[in-house]
Amino acid sequence: MFGFTTKKFLPATRPMARFFSTQRPFRILGLQQIAMGNEDKSVLSNFWGDIMGLKKVHSFTSEKENVDEDVMEIGKGKLGTIEVDLMTPLDPNRSPKVHKPALNHIGFWVDDLEKCVEHLEKNNVKVVGGIRKGASGHNVTFIHPKSSCGVLVELVQAPEDVISEYDNTD
Secondary structure, eight states: OOSOOGGGTSOTTOOHHHHOOSOOSSOEEEEEEEEEEOSOHHHHIIIIIIITOOEEEEEEEETTTTEEEEEEEESSSTTTOEEEEEEEOSSTTSSSOTTSSSEEEEEEEESOHHHHHHHHHHTTOOEEEEEEEOTTSSEEEEEOGGGTTTOOEEEEEOOHHHHHHHHTOO
8 A cells, every 4th residue: 555565674584473482581661762853953842842841851962873862751650751852963964864754763661681682683683783871871772674664763771660660560
């Protein structure tokens, strides 16, 4: 109907659904963030902060990642709070182009990032950038969009209080 097939994004050697193990050495605990970009951060801040009322928590700048970012928050509680990252490129002509697409990536809390990465790589999922500190100080890594049906996915190591809250909720 739309000219889109998931085969375009999956590793050629293994269809995902048939070969993924049901025993995973990690858990996805919840949505950690949504990241959006635009060449003009004031446009993002006006809409998401002034109009929609999201609270700015802090800012982050990285030459290496070509980003000037405001971290906003919505929700309550460790698992109920979600970051909304408003990203502008330091240089719009340089990669990565954090403003394209406008919905840049989604991030998920993971209870064991190292085991998660090991599992993904064993299953031919392309993990990029290695594990490193992210904008909010948590260890992170990314799944390449070619391995995740066209969506850039950030995996974020959940701190102990998030894991505990997850384990203690029904």
